[in-house]
Every structure is written in structure tokens, then in C-alpha cells.
Amino acid sequence: MSDLPRRKEAPLDFFRLRALTLAPVLGLDTREVNEAIGILRTAFGEPWLNYAAEDRSPSIALPLRRHPIGNLITTAGPEQLAEVMELTSYLTYLQDVPGLDVAISALRSDYNETLLQLAFAVRFQHAGASALRLEPPTAGGRFADVSFDLSGQSYLAECYRASGSVGSLQEVELLLNQCMDAIKIHDTVLSVAVALHAMPSSDDRKEIVRVVAEHGEEVVRMGPSADGGFPAFLIRGDLATISVCRGLPVPPGTPPRLVRAPGFPFQGSDHRFFVRLGVGLASQLTSVAPPLNSFTGLGHVALWLPPDEEEKHSIKRDLHEPLERLGRKIEAKLPQTRSATGKKRVLVVNSWLALELERASTSDRLRLNNKILSAHSRVSALLLVCRHWMPPLFRHGFLICQFLPSIDPLPRDFVRRAAAVDRLEPTEGVTA
Numbered sequence: 001m002s003d004l005p006r007r008k009e010a011p012l013d014f015f016r017l018r019a020l021t022l023a024p025v026l027g028l029d030t031r032e033v034n035e036a037i038g039i040l041r042t043a044f045g046e047p048w049l050n051y052a053a054e055d056r057s058p059s060i061a062l063p064l065r066r067h068p069i070g071n072l073i074t075t076a077g078p079e080q081l082a083e084v085m086e087l088t089s090y091l092t093y094l095q096d097v098p099g100l101d102v103a104i105s106a107l108r109s110d111y112n113e114t115l116l117q118l119a120f121a122v123r124f125q126h127a128g129a130s131a132l133r134l135e136p137p138t139a140g141g142r143f144a145d146v147s148f149d150l151s152g153q154s155y156l157a158e159c160y161r162a163s164g165s166v167g168s169l170q171e172v173e174l175l176l177n178q179c180m181d182a183i184k185i186h187d188t189v190l191s192v193a194v195a196l197h198a199m200p201s202s203d204d205r206k207e208i209v210r211v212v213a214e215h216g217e218e219v220v221r222m223g224p225s226a227d228g229g230f231p232a233f234l235i236r237g238d239l240a241t242i243s244v245c246r247g248l249p250v251p252p253g254t255p256p257r258l259v260r261a262p263g264f265p266f267q268g269s270d271h272r273f274f275v276r277l278g279v280g281l282a283s284q285l286t287s288v289a290p291p292l293n294s295f296t297g298l299g300h301v302a303l304w305l306p307p308d309e310e311e312k313h314s315i316k317r318d319l320h321e322p323l324e325r326l327g328r329k330i331e332a333k334l335p336q337t338r339s340a341t342g343k344k345r346v347l348v349v350n351s352w353l354a355l356e357l358e359r360a361s362t363s364d365r366l367r368l369n370n371k372i373l374s375a376h377s378r379v380s381a382l383l384l385v386c387r388h389w390m391p392p393l394f395r396h397g398f399l400i401c402q403f404l405p406s407i408d409p410l411p412r413d414f415v416r417r418a419a420a421v422d423r424l425e426p427t428e429g430v431t432a
Contacts (some may be wrong), residue, residue, distance in 0.1 A: 010050060011049070011050050011053035011054060011070075011073050011074055012037070012040075012041075012046055012049050012050055012053070012073060014073075014076065015037070015053075015072075015073045015074075015076050015084075016033070016034075016037050018076035018081075019033045019036075019037070019076065019081050019084070020033055022076075022077075022078055022081050023081075025078055025394070026078060026081060026082060026085070026394045026395075027394065028081075028085065032085070033081075035088075036084055036085050036088040036089075037084075039088040039091055039092065040069075040084065040087075040088060043088075043091055043104050043107075044069070044104070044107075044108070048108075049069065049070075049073060051070075052067040052069050052070035052073070053069075053070040053073040053074045054070070067108070067111065068111040068112065069107070069111060072084055078394065079389060079396075082394055082395045082396065083396065085395070086119075086395055086396060087107075087115065087118070089122075090115075090118040090119060090121075090122050091104070091118070093122045093125065094118060094121055094122060094125070094132075094134070097121065097125075097132050097133065097134055098133045098134065099133050099134030099135040099136065100134055102134060102135040103117060103118060103134045103135060106135075112161055113159065113160070113161045116159045116160075116161050116348065116350050116387070117134070117145040117146065117159040118134075119387075119398065120145075120146065120157065120159055120348050120383075120385075120398075120418070121134060121145075121146045122421070123398070123418040123419075123421050124146065124148050124157070124414075124418060125148075126417065126418065126420075126421050127414045127415070127417035127418040127420075128150065128414065128417060129148035129149065129150050129155075129414075130148065130149045130150070131147070131148060131149040131154075132146065132147070132148045133146070133147045133148070134146060136156065138156060138336065138337060138338055139338040140335070140338065142335065142336055142338070143336070144156040144157060144158055144336055144337050145157055145158050145159045145336075145348075146159070147343070150410075150411070150414060151411070153344060154341070154342075154343040154344070155343060155344050155345070155346050155380065155410070156337040156343045156344070156345055156346070157337070157345075157346040157347070157348060158333055158334075158336045158337045158345070158346075158347055158348070159348040159349075159350075160329075160330065160333045160347065160348070160349050160350070161349075161350045162326055162329055162330075162349055162350065162351040162353075171199070171200045171201065171202065171204075171205050172196075172199070172200065172273070172303065172305070174205055175194070175200060175205045175208060175209065175303070176273055176275055176301055176303060178205070178209040179192055179194070179208070179209055179212050179301045180275055180277065180299065180301055182209055182212050182213035182216060183212065183213075183216045183299040183301070184277050184298065184299055186216065186217075186220050186299070188219070188220045188246060189246065189247040189248065189249050189298055189299055190216050190219060190220070190244065190245070190246065190247055190299040190300075191243075191244075191245045191246070191247030191248070191258055191259040191260070191299070191300055192212055192216070192242070192243065192244050192245075192299070192300070192301040192302070193242070193243040193258060193260045193264055193266070193271070193301075193302045193303075193304075194208060194212075194240050194241075194242050194243075194301065194302070194303045194304070195240060195241045195242075195264070195265050195266055195303075195304040196239070196240045196303065196304065196305055196306050196309075197238065197239060197240055197241070197306055198239070198306050199305075199306060199309060200239065200240075204239050207239060208239060208240055208242065211235055211237075211242055212242060212244060215233045215235065215242075215244040216244055218231075218233065218244075219231045219232075219233065219244055219245065219246055224246065230245050230246040230247075230259055231245065231246050232244070232245040232246070232259070232260075232261035232262070233245070233261060234261035234262070234263050234264060241264065241265055243260045243261040243264040244261075245259040245260065245261055246259070247259050247299065247300060249298065250276075250300075255269075256269065256274050256276070256300065256302065258271070258274075258300065258302050265304075266304055270304075271302040271303060271304055272303060272304055272305045272310070273301075273302065273303040274300065274301070274302045274303075275300065275301050276298070276299070276300035276301075277298035277299050277300065319353065319356060319357075319359055319360040319361075319364060320360075320361070320364050322353060323353065323360060323364050323365075323367070323368050324364075324367070326349070326351060326353060326368070327367070327368050327371040327372065330347060330349055330371075330372055330382070331371065331372070331376075333347070334347075334372075334376055334379075342378070343378070344378045344379075344380040344408065344410075345376075345378050345379045345380060346379075346380060346381045346383065346410055347372065347379065347381070347382045347383065348383045348385060349382065349383070349384050349385065350385050350386060350387060350398075351384060351385075351386065352386060353384060353386075354384045354385055354386035354399050354400070354401045355386045355388070355399060357384065357401050357427075357429065358427075362430070365429055365430045366430055368382075368403070368429070369382075369403050369429060369430045372403070373403060373404075373405040374405070379405065380404070380405065380408055380409055380410045381402060381403065381404055381405075381409060381410035381415070382402075382403035382429070383400055383401070383402055383403075383415065383426075384400075384401040384402075384403065384429060385398045385399060385400050385401070386398065386399045390422065393422075393423070397421075397422030397423075397424065398419075398422055398424075399422075399424060399427070400415060400418065400419045400424070400426040400427070401426065401427045401428070401429050402415050402426045402427070402428060402429060403429035403430065404429075412426075
């Protein structure tokens with residue numbers, strides 16, 4: 001099957017062939033794969049799915065598509081197939097739940113947040129919730145994400161995906177793409193490393209690309225040194241420190257072997273971004289199961305963000321300010337679950353902080369607990385969750401950290417049964 005080319009006009013057909021190739025790796029059979037693709041077709045329509053998968057040219061270094069479902073179809077790796085199986089299983093489990101049609105429409109406009117909504121609707125259903133509904137109306141003409149009944153009590157749940165305050169990385173993406181454009185014109189393998197001193201403006205980006213292009217041409221002109229070494233330039237400036245060297249032809253699918261000029265500030269593999277070109281036969285490059293290690297590796301670019309940006313992105317930083325910021329964001333979502341009929345409220349918040357919460361101080365945890373549970377009426381749970389890849393199960397799952405009030409909490413057994421879908425136990429935030 002490795003010589004089956006992708007048909008540009010039918011990305012969904014390519015995805016199906018790729019999915020059938022990968023199915024044994026994920027423990028799936030042909031029937032399950034075909035059924036999942038049929039559900040996708042029914043939910044979204046084949047024209048829209050093919051349209052969503054076609055945006056930027058695949059020759060662009062970072063071919064980000066216009067929609068996450070388009071990314072799944074076009075990339076079609078094990079994790080992408082697993083996510084399609086996850087999404088279609090949610091649609092199957094919730095097929096009789098009122099409001100599913102509204103949620104399917106929302107997947108087109110706000111995929112990630114709606115996927116979280118469907119994921120926890122299914123987990124609540126598995127845990128024993130009844131009268132499940134998606135997009136239920138609440139006070140003031142608003143809509144919550146999920147409503148359900150449990151042991152005679154009605155609940156409204158709001159699912160919120162907390163995004164970090166990271167600023168725009170658009171200029172960084174353009175910088176990577178344009179650096180690749182500058183070096184891919186050469187037959188010589190070039191190795192480029194860029195350590196930014198500040199986040200680039202448009203003018204900064206153009207200047208860095210100009211420097212990379214000029215020194216790349218000079219490396220090619222010089223050829224190998226007499227002693228067999230690698231010609232290298234180190235350029236230090238206010239914008240960035242840049243290394244441009246002759247590189248090694250390491251193929252895609254293998255660890256980077258980044259050559260850097262002496263004196264470049266980073267010599268490890270801790271770069272934030274890495275992109276690499278590869279060349280092979282057309283039948284290999286468009287294959288359903290491409291033999292990546294047989295490609296010839298060409299030019300590559302590694303990039304480090306400025307130290308203050310790296311600190312901002314690091315999940316190992318002090319958690320006081322991230323928890324304070326998260327608390328403010330959650331409070332802004334609380335009006336979505338206001339009810340005039342006395343329904344209790346459950347907040348499901350997806351954040352990387354769920355993975356790191358054990359490092360937070362007791363006082364910071366209590367402050368978050370009090371800000372959400374103690375200061376607002378009828379909030380029966382804050383479930384801080386994190387979606388992550390689970391290699392043993394070959395799929396994504398959710399770690400759940402529960403913050404429960406001392407009065408009228410969401411039953412712990414209910415949360416435990418919801419977490420059991422991923423074969424996990426919920427952890428404790430604090431108990432007021």
C-alpha cells in the first residue's frame with residue numbers, strides 16, 4: 001500500500017487509506033475505521049471535510065490548516081487517527097442527547113472547546129448522569145454546555161479551555177517559514193539556529209531572514225573546509241544570535257543533528273521550534289505509509305524564544321500568578337451557568353495547571369478554591385482537567401483534579417466514575 005499516492009482533490013479518501021494502514025497499531029479493525037469515517041461524513045459532509053483539509057500548501061514549513069479537523073485528516077498519523085476515533089465515539093454515545101446538532105455546528109467554529117464539552121458529557125453519562133442535554137438554556141438568555149440530573153439534583157456544567165496569555169506567535173511562524181524558503185534553494189545542506197533576544201516585529205523578522213539568506217549563500221560558496229570541517233558563521237545582534245553552518249543530511253523521522261557555530265548560546269536540543277526539509281521520490285513523499293528514514297534530509301532551522309518568553313511558556317515556573325490568572329478567567333465564565341431554577345453548577349476547566357498542581361502551595365490552592373467555590377453560590381465542583389496523550393491506551397485521556405466545597409459537593413463517587421473512563425483516579429485540589 002506504500003505506493004498509493006494521496007489525491008489532492010480527495011483528502012478524506014487519503015485519510016481513509018492511511019487510517020486503514022495504521023489501524024493495527026491502535027488495535028482497531030477495518031469495520032471500526034470505516035464506521036468512524038462514515039460518522040464524520042454524516043456529521044460534517046464530505047465537501048466540508050475536504051475543504052477543511054485544504055489550505056496552505058504542504059510545501060510550507062509549517063502547513064497549519066484552516067481547521068483542526070482538517071489537520072487530523074491531512075496529517076493522518078496515529079494520534080490524529082486516535083482523535084478521530086475519540087470524536088466519533090462521542091458523537092455515537094451522544095446521538096440521542098438533545099442539543100447534539102447544535103454541538104456539531106459548534107465543532108466547526110470552536111472545535112477544541114466543543115470537544116471538551118462532548119468529552120465530559122460522555123464522562124458524566126458514563127458516571128450515571130441522567131436527563132443529559134447539550135447547550136441547555138440558562139438565565140439571561142445564555143446557554144451552558146451540559147445539563148444533567150444526578151440523585152434528584154439538577155446540574156449545569158460549563159466546559160472551559162483556558163488558553164495561556166502567550167501573545168501572538170505569528171511573526172515567529174513567518175520567520176521559520178521564510179528562513180526555510182531562504183535555504184531550501186540550495187543543494188548544500190544548511191543548518192540554521194536562531195536564538196531570539198526579543199519577540200520579533202515584522203521588520204525584525206525581515207532583517208533576520210536577510211541575514212540567514214546572505215550567510216547561507218556564503219556557506220554554499222565557500223564549500224567544505226580543507227580539513228573536512230564545516231564552514232560556520234556566528235552573527236550576534238540586538239535582535240538575535242544566529243548561527244549558519246553547513247549541516248548534515250539527517251532524514252525526517254530521525255532526531256535532529258543540529259550543527260552550530262562555536263559560541264552559539266545553546267548547544268543542547270532544547271529549541272522551541274525545529275523544521276526540516278526532506279527529499280525523496282514522489283511516490284515516497286505521497287505514500288500512505290511513507291518510509292521516512294529513506295529520505296534525504298536537507299536544510300533545517302531551529303529557533304529559541306527569548307528567555308522571558310521561555311519562562312512565560314514553561315510549565316515549571318512558579319504557579320502563584322498562573323493560578324491567580326486562571327481564577328479570574330473562571331470567574332468570568334460563571335454567568336454562563338446562572339440558573340433561575342436552583343440548579344447547581346459544575347465547572348470543567350482544561351488547563352496545563354492540572355498536571356502541575358501538586359507543586360502549588362496550599363495557600364495558592366485555597367485561594368483558587370475560595371475564589372470559585374466559596375465566593376459564588378451553588379458551585380458544587382471545580383474540575384481542573386488536562387487532556388493528554390496516554391501511550392498505553394493509544395488515545396487521549398483526561399487527568400481530573402477536583403475542588404469540592406464542604407457543603408453540597410458533587411459526589412466524589414460520581415467524579416471517580418467519570419475519571420474511570422480513562423482508567424485514572426481523580427486527585428484532590430483542596431476541600432473547603
